[in-house]
Amino acid sequence: MNILGKNKMHRRTLLTGAGSIAIALPWLECMGEKKLAHAQAGTVAKRFLSVYQPGGTIADQFWPSGTPDAPVLSPILKPLESVKSKLLVLRGLDMACAVGEQHQAGIIGFLTGSTQGAEKPGLTDGGYSYYPSIDQVIATKISKNIKAKASLQMAVRWATGVSHGLLHPINAANFEDSAQLSPIPPRLDPQQIFDDLFGTLTPAVAPTPAANSAPLERRKSILDFVIGRYAEVSTRLGPIDRAKLEQHLTKIREIELGLSRGPVGSATCRAPVRVDTAGYNPATGLNSNEEGSIVDISTDSLIPTVGKFMMDMMVMALACDITAVGSLQWSDTEAKHTFPWLNLTTHHHAYQHDDSPEGIAACAKIGTWYSEMHNYLLSAMDLVDMGGHTLLDESVVFFGSELSVSPTHAKNNMPFLLAGRGGGLRGGRLAVFNSTSHNNLLVSILNLFGDPRTSYGDPQFCTGALSGIA
Amino acid sequence: MPGGPINAQACSVPVAPSAPLRRLTRFEYNNTLRDLASITDNPANAFPSEESGNGFGNDAAAQSVPDILAEKYISTAANIASTLTQPANVGNLAACASAPAVSDELTCVRSVIDGFVARAYRRTVQPAEADGLAQLFQKVRVKETFTSSLAAVLEAVLQGPDFLYKPEFGEPVPGRTDVLRPTGDEMAVRLSYLFFGSMPDPVLKQAAASGELQTPAGVQTQARRLLADPRARQVTAFFFDNLLPIAALSALERDKTLFPAWNAKIGSLLRQETQTFLDREIFEGPGTWPGMFTAKYTYMNDELAAYYGVAGVSGSSFQQVALDGLKRGGLLTQGGMVSGPIHSNQTNPVTRGALIVKKLLCQSIPLPTGGVLAQVKVPEPTSAPTARERFSAHSSQAACAPCHSNLDPAGFALENFDAVGQWRDQENGVTIDASGNLPLVGAFSGPVELGQRMAESPEAAQCFSRRWMEFGYGRVAGERDACALKSTGEKFKAGGYNIKELLVELTQTDTFNYLPAVRE
Numbered sequence: 004m005n006i007l008g009k010n011k012m013h014r015r016t017l018l019t020g021a022g023s024i025a026i027a028l029p030w031l032e033c034m035g036e037k038k039l040a041h042a043q044a045g046t047v048a049k050r051f052l053s054v055y056q057p058g059g060t061i062a063d064q065f066w067p068s069g070t071p072d073a074p075v076l077s078p079i080l081k082p083l084e085s086v087k088s089k090l091l092v093l094r095g096l097d098m099a100c101a102v103g104e105q106h107q108a109g110i111i112g113f114l115t116g117s118t119q120g121a122e123k124p125g126l127t128d129g130g131y132s133y134y135p136s137i138d139q140v141i142a143t144k145i146s147k148n149i150k151a152k153a154s155l156q157m158a159v160r161w162a163t164g165v166s167h168g169l170l171h172p173i174n175a176a177n178f179e180d181s182a183q184l185s186p187i188p189p190r191l192d193p194q195q196i197f198d199d200l201f202g203t204l205t206p207a208v209a210p211t212p213a214a215n216s217a218p219l220e221r222r223k224s225i226l227d228f229v230i231g232r233y234a235e236v237s238t239r240l241g242p243i244d245r246a247k248l249e250q251h252l253t254k255i256r257e258i259e260l261g262l263s264r265g266p267v268g269s270a271t272c273r274a275p276v277r278v279d280t281a282g283y284n285p286a287t288g289l290n291s292n293e294e295g296s297i298v299d300i301s302t303d304s305l306i307p308t309v310g311k312f313m314m315d316m317m318v319m320a321l322a323c324d325i326t327a328v329g330s331l332q333w334s335d336t337e338a339k340h341t342f343p344w345l346n347l348t349t350h351h352h353a354y355q356h357d358d359s360p361e362g363i364a365a366c367a368k369i370g371t372w373y374s375e376m377h378n379y380l381l382s383a384m385d386l387v388d389m390g391g392h393t394l395l396d397e398s399v400v401f402f403g404s405e406l407s408v409s410p411t412h413a414k415n416n417m418p419f420l421l422a423g424r425g426g427g428l429r430g431g432r433l434a435v436f437n438s439t440s441h442n443n444l445l446v447s448i449l450n451l452f453g454d455p456r457t458s459y460g461d462p463q464f465c466t467g468a469l470s471g472i473a
Numbered sequence: 474m475p476g477g478p479i480n481a482q483a484c485s486v487p488v489a490p491s492a493p494l495r496r497l498t499r500f501e502y503n504n505t506l507r508d509l510a511s512i513t514d515n516p517a518n519a520f521p522s523e524e525s526g527n528g529f530g531n532d533a534a535a536q537s538v539p540d541i542l543a544e545k546y547i548s549t550a551a552n553i554a555s556t557l558t559q560p561a562n563v564g565n566l567a568a569c570a571s572a573p574a575v576s577d578e579l580t581c582v583r584s585v586i587d588g589f590v591a592r593a594y595r596r597t598v599q600p601a602e603a604d605g606l607a608q609l610f611q612k613v614r615v616k617e618t619f620t621s622s623l624a625a626v627l628e629a630v631l632q633g634p635d636f637l638y639k640p641e642f643g644e645p646v647p648g649r650t651d652v653l654r655p656t657g658d659e660m661a662v663r664l665s666y667l668f669f670g671s672m673p674d675p676v677l678k679q680a681a682a683s684g685e686l687q688t689p690a691g692v693q694t695q696a697r698r699l700l701a702d703p704r705a706r707q708v709t710a711f712f713f714d715n716l717l718p719i720a721a722l723s724a725l726e727r728d729k730t731l732f733p734a735w736n737a738k739i740g741s742l743l744r745q746e747t748q749t750f751l752d753r754e755i756f757e758g759p760g761t762w763p764g765m766f767t768a769k770y771t772y773m774n775d776e777l778a779a780y781y782g783v784a785g786v787s788g789s790s791f792q793q794v795a796l797d798g799l800k801r802g803g804l805l806t807q808g809g810m811v812s813g814p815i816h817s818n819q820t821n822p823v824t825r826g827a828l829i830v831k832k833l834l835c836q837s838i839p840l841p842t843g844g845v846l847a848q849v850k851v852p853e854p855t856s857a858p859t860a861r862e863r864f865s866a867h868s869s870q871a872a873c874a875p876c877h878s879n880l881d882p883a884g885f886a887l888e889n890f891d892a893v894g895q896w897r898d899q900e901n902g903v904t905i906d907a908s909g910n911l912p913l914v915g916a917f918s919g920p921v922e923l924g925q926r927m928a929e930s931p932e933a934a935q936c937f938s939r940r941w942m943e944f945g946y947g948r949v950a951g952e953r954d955a956c957a958l959k960s961t962g963e964k965f966k967a968g969g970y971n972i973k974e975l976l977v978e979l980t981q982t983d984t985f986n987y988l989p990a991v992r993e
Contacts (some may be wrong), residue, residue, distance in 0.1 A: 153540060162522060167720070169525040185537035188521035195519060199544070221613050221625055226547075228609045228629045236634045239642060241992025244494035247536065248634055254543035255632075286518070290721035296816040298726035353816075 047453035048425025050321045050398040051141045052384075053114055053330045054377060055176050057338035058355045059406030060418040061367045067092055067433050074433040079367060082374040083420075086381040088431040089395055091421040091472070095436035096444055098414040099464045101405070105412045106336035107172040109405025114138055114176055114330075116442035116460015120184060131186050132178045134460050137445050138328050139180035139187075141452050146327035151261050154328040155320055157196060158189035159310045160302065161288055164337035164352065168289030174335030182250050189332055191285040193278070193312050200320055201274030226259040275315040283309050291339060298350075304343045307376075314380045322387045322394050331380075333373060336405050345372060358410035366409040377402055381422050398423040399451050417441060426451025427473040434471055440464040447472045490652075491953050492988035493533035495639045498523060500530075500711060502637075504671035509592055510557055511565075520545050529715050531947040550631035554624040563620065570623060578619055582610045582626065589627070594635040595672055596658035606630070639666070643988050652987040657681030660692060663985065667945050668699035668976070670708045689981050696980040700973055706752055709976075712944050713751055718813030718828060719744045727893055728818045734780055735893045742777040743809035743894065749791045750807065754972075761970040762937045763928035766803040769796050781808070781895075800896050803924035805829070805887065808894025811920075815892045820860050822884025823868075829883040833927070834913055835936035838876050858901035861885050882909030886923035931966070938965045938975055945979045957982040 060079060067074035074092060076084055083090055101108040103119025111119050111132045120130025138154060147153035156177050162168045175186035190196050230252060237248035283305040291297050310333065317329045334340060338351035347354070347365050354365040384395035402420040407413050415438065421428060428451055442458075442465035449456060450468050458465045497505060502517035521541050526532025557566060564571045566589050569581035586603045598606075606626050614622040630636055639662050643653030655663060661673040661681040673681070677695060685691040699705055714720040722740035729735075749772040754760050773794045778786035783794055796802045804810060814824040830836045852863040864884075868877035888905045891897050899905060908918040914926040914933070927933045938961050943950050950958055961978050968974040979985060 156541075166525055168522055169530050170522045171525040179537065179539070182537055185539075186524065187539045188541065190521070190541055192519070199548075218616070221617055221621065224609060224612050225625050225629045225632075228605070229633050231605075232629075232633045232635070236638075236640055240494060240640070243993045244640075247494055247496075247538075248638070251538040251543065251634075254538050254540060255547075257540075258543060258547065288522075290724055296726060296813075297721045297724040299724060349817075 046426070048397065048399045048423070048428070048451045049145065050327045050394070050425065051138055051145075051329075051448075051452065052317065052321070052380075052398060052400045053136075053138050053176070054380065054400065054402045055110065055113060055330070055332045056370075056373045056377075056402065056404050057334045057336055058351055058366065058369070059404045059409045059412070060370045061363055062408050062416065062418075064367045065370065065418055066094060069433075071433045071435055072431075079370045080374055082371065082378045083381070086378060086385060086395070086422065089381070089385065089422055089424060091428060091430045092433045093419040093421065093436070093444065094416065094433060095439060096417050096419055096441045097438050098405075098407075098417050099440040100442060100461050101414045104172070106405055109414060110174065110176050110336045111172060112441075112460075113403055113405055114401075114445070115178055116440075116445045116464060118461055119172065131172055131175060131184045133184070134178070135180040136176065136178045137448055137459065138177060138330050140449065140454070142326075142328040143180045144452060144454060148257060148260050150324055150326045152320075152326040153257065154330070155200075155317065155326050156187055156189035156330045156332070157313045157317060158191055158332035158334070159313060160306050160334050160340045161189060161191055161332060162335055163288055163291045163339040163350075164335075166288070166335065166337070167291045168286060173337055174332075176332055177330050179250075181253060182246075185250075189330070191288075193280050193283070193285070193309050193316075195285075196313065196316055197274070197277055200316060200325055223259065226255060230255055230259065275312070275319050278308060278312040278315075280305055280309050280312065298341055300341070300343060303341045306340070306342070307344055310376055311379060314376070314383060318380070318383045318387065318394065321384075321398070322389070333376070342369060342372070345369065355406075355409040355412070362410065377420075384423075392424075395422065396424040399425040399428055399448060401448060419444065421448075421472070426453070429473060434469070436469065439469065440466070443467060443469045490957065490982075490984035490987055490989065491948070491951075491993065492641060492984075493948070493993065494641075495531075495533045495947050496536045496637055497639070498531045501666060501670050504669065506553065508669075508671050508674075509589075510553065512553060512556070516549050516553065519549065527943045527947070527949045529712070529944045529947075531944065532949060533947045534949070546632045546637060550628045553631055554627035557627055558620045558624040563623070566623075566627075573619065578614070579607060579611070582607055582623060585623065585626070590630050592672070593630050595639075595662050596635075596656075641988055646987070649990075651990050652983075653990050654687070654987055657684060657686045660686040661695075664692065664695055664699060664980065667979065668696065668708060669702070669704040670711065671704065689986055692980050692986065693977060696977045700976060705976075706756060709755060710748055710752065712941070713748065715944070716832060716940060717747065717810065719747050719809045722809050722813055725812060725893075731818050732891075732893045732895075734895075738776070739780050739893075740809075740812075742774065742780070743807070743812065745791065746772055746777060747804070747807050747809045750804070753793075756973070760972050762934055762965075762972055762975075763970050766805060766924035766928040766933075768804075769798045769802045770794060771796060771801070771807060798921060800889070800921070802921045803928075805924045805927065806890070806920045808890075810894075811887050811890040812892060812894040818892050819854055820884075820888060820890070820892055822860055822864050822881045822888065823877065824884070825887050826880040826882065826884035829923075829927070830880050830911070830913075832940075833936060834930070834932050835939055836879065836913065838880060858903040859905060860888055860900065861906055879912055882911040883923065885909040886917055887920050889920060934965060934970050935962045938962050941975060941979060945976075946984060954984060957984040 065077050065079045067076050067080060069075035076087060098109060098112050100116050100118055101112040103111065108119040111117060114136035115132040115134045117132040117134040120133055142154040162171065162174050166173050170186055170188045177187040179185035179187060233248050233252040233255065237245045237252065240248065282301045284299060284302045287299045287302045290299065313331065317331060320326050321329060341348050341350055345368055347368065351369060354362045381395060381400065384398060385393045387394035389397060400422040402422070404418055407415055407417045419441065422430065424430065442460045445459040446457060446465065446468040449459060451473060457467050499517035499520050503515040506512040506516060521539060523530040524532065524535035526535035556562065567581055567584045569577060569584060573581045583603065586598055586606050590606065591598050609629055610622050610626050613625040634640060641655055641659045643659070644656050646652055646654045658681050661677045665671060665673040665677055676698070680686055680691065680695050686695065722744045723737045725740050727735045751765065753772065754765060754768065770793050772791040773781065773783060773786055774789050774791050775787050778794065786792065786794060811825065814828050815821055816824065831838060852867045857863045857866065864881055868874060868881050886907050886909050888907050889896055889898070897905065907920065910916040914930045917923045917926050939950050939958055942954065942958060942961060961975070961982060964978045965975045
């Protein structure tokens with residue numbers, strides 16, 4: 004089972020696992036936000052989560068009926084009924100920026116509002132985003148050098164097709180705020196993520212990496228030396244090479260700063276229950292091929308188990324202030340994996356290209372399952388009490404895909420959802436726009452975090468924030 | 474056209490070659506730790522994915538450092554340092570390190586710096602650098618044990634730029650102001666990572682120290698020696714696993730009713746067939762690239778021979794088997810090569826064609842976008858009895874034809890092989906027409922003739938040398954590699970397209986022997 008059981012979890016409960024371990028006060032101060040009588044109206048959002056689902060949806064089974072203020076959830080969205088009051092369905096947004104290869108441009112534009120960069124000479128793969136993704140912009144504002152980790156990216160069953168396990172324009176959703184055209188690879192191994200985030204909290208279960216248990220002073224001495232070495236070598240290099248080393252150096256500095264704030268797990272926070280994922284191969288993408296003919300039934304069968312485990316960890320990473328920004332990718336834009344638990348034995352990509360009744364039914368079934376998973380996430384966030392309000396109340400969760408309609412691969416009227424009440428986001432509604440560029444949505448999300456800008460991503464696709472979000 | 478010819482008209486004027494800073498790939502990190510410290514559990518497998526970049530995951534232009542990688546470098550270095558300083562292992566760093574008297578500690582650390590650290594840096598450690606490391610030891614030693622302090626030094630080394638990267642600063646070349654040449658140590662690193670995917674061995678270090686690597690001739694001597702080492706075979710296998718669709722044949726999913734003979738074991742045997750064929754051709758046989766397309770033999774064991782319906786093969790080890798040269802003969806007719814690109818129980822001439830045209834002929838055929846994309850529709854599986862008819866109907870549309878006329882013919886030639894690589898004369902009762910004309914290589918009828926056209930194609934040979942250059946130099950070949958591509962291609966041709974000679978030629982280019990005087 005997972006930790007996010009049926010009972011509402013209180014902050015205090017979270018900390019009971021601490022036992023007699025000393026409490027690191029400065030770290031706890033971050034957690035002890037002032038209690039608010041009501042949800043976050045008038046304040047800025049505190050946590051951001053993006054969730055990517057591949058392959059778009061089936062429009063006539065997705066959009067709610069009813070009125071904007073009293074929407075009736077469609078078959079695909081029905082699983083989200085229990086969190087409907089904190090859900091804002093966005094209709095009429097186009098991903099106008101998604102210029103480039105049909106799938107690649109979609110995932111690249113999703114969080115960046117950028118067209119796909121030019122392809123590299125000699126390759127036909129196309130390039131990456133010209134702009135950072137909003138999660139990284141938000142992380143720089145509210146998380147980097149404040150929380151233990153600037154942001155967390157996780158992916159389930161990732162890099163399935165042509166990318167064969169490697170980072171590629173076809174599977175990259177997050178882009179560095181600090182370096183141009185730099186995609187961020189997600190974490191893939193659920194057990195490693197557990198060890199990294201929570202390993203030191205449950206010494207009985209997790210092996211303690213030497214790096215985390217080493218005395219702080221020793222670690223600082225080592226990092227000081229290493230930082231000096233990177234700085235020294237980089238001065239002897241040309242500008243392009245220097246930029247590479249300096250990017251690396253910046254990351255090490257951030258890690259060093261994290262040490263003095265208290266390393267992950269040196270303070271007290273109860274970890275989620277470690278879930279057995281034996282049989283799931285996080286690197287199975289390395290075995291994939293362009294056509295998706297490689298099937299790993301064992302790994303595919305465990306997608307729901309691993310997905311829930313990753314969501315458990317993501318929720319606790321936010322609740323425990325390990326980070327304030329996360330991204331979860333369900334596969335990549337190729338999604339060349341099967342869904343054995345839904346009795347769908349061909350890969351998702353094939354169903355997307357199949358506009359027969361069977362293909363459409365399969366895509367609808369998959370979309371409905373993703374809604375169930377999203378409900379699992381949002382409900383879990385809504386069970387964590389942050390002192391008079393829930394984790395979901397102080398967060399903004401952006402859910403979307405790289406396509407709108409599976410068979411046509413269109414990118415107008417995108418299936419986008421916002422959830423949470425962070426920054427005064429108002430849920431329980433259907434917001435209807437008229438072929439508005441989704442860059443405007445990205446501006447609105449940034450505004451919820453107190454970022455005052457009026458344009459984001461490629462300016463030719465942005466006319467300013469959406470109205471009626473908060 | 475990005476994949477097209479690169480302008481080589483200016484080769485009479487020397488061009489300062491590009492020499493971007495390279496970081497160890499996961500493959501190289503694992504191999505290096507194996508050779509440096511006998512760490513054999515492939516610690517880099519826990520690092521995040523590399524960017525695909527040039528298709529081999531070692532593209533210097535695509536090596537940014539995400540948070541998780543920076544963290545993994547630190548935690549992995551800590552774990553390795555901790556392992557290396559365990560009581561059972563610490564003596565391997567230096568005999569003195571097991572239990573030194575306090576007064577001997579610093580001397581002992583100095584000897585680890587001169588030994589282990591110099592090997593990790595793949596060069597001599599400068600006195601000031603050694604002092605810095607010794608100071609780190611002393612700083613940590615104030616509160617920690619000797620072992621923990623020594624481990625701190627190793628930890629710092631293993632996450633530092635001198636280990637994780639391959640920085641090159643070069644030395645002057647008499648009479649040239651536009652270029653530098655790599656120092657002996659730097660050239661040893663270039664050579665050993667090209668042929669071993671790992672750090673230099675002692676003989677190479679010796680050659681570096683003696684000045685032998687200052688001339689292309691000296692570099693060539695070492696290249697030939699390294700190429701004769703079994704580790705070079707691992708690197709060529711890595712290259713082909715990334716170039717050809719054979720890496721994961723064992724996981725190919727097929728309908729058991731339609732293909733009762735197919736199973737995961739057959740898939741892995743097919744991969745082994747192609748790997749064995751390439752390996753033995755290159756390292757024990759004639760080893761030319763055109764020869765791969767026309768060889769009238771392959772390698773099988775008893776189980777695979779039974780799958781192919783070949784009699785007279787016994788035993789589980791792979792052995793050379795003669796082919797008739799009618800139905801099969803050459804790389805393109807091997808079961809793994811024709812089933813790897815197929816994603817269902819039905820063959821697909823487009824995906825097979827793409828393997829040949831894009832990967833083996835280096836032609837850039839962009840994926841459809843925009844208005845063309847809107848018209849793309851994969852043919853219904855039952856729309857016609859043969860794949861040729863199904864795909865021709867769709868590919869002859871005006872929007873599709875310009876690209877598909879360059880892709881599909883190569884796939885049509887392989888239609889006699891079904892989705893699991895077995896020979897068939899008919900599809901759904903209709904005799905298969907395996908003829909075609911691929912603009913770049915000419916007309917053919919059937920898979921063996923396609924192989925002959927590929928063998929005769931200068932473009933196929935040039936593409937192969939380009940793929941090796943991209944892998945070997947860790948880049949996408951660009952304008953500044955034009956002359957290296959041209960000269961390597963010419964020498965490849967002059968040497969009868971021998972692959973081992975091509976690999977040696979990779980070490981004889983300006984790109985390999987110099988770096989630009991003005992650093993980028």
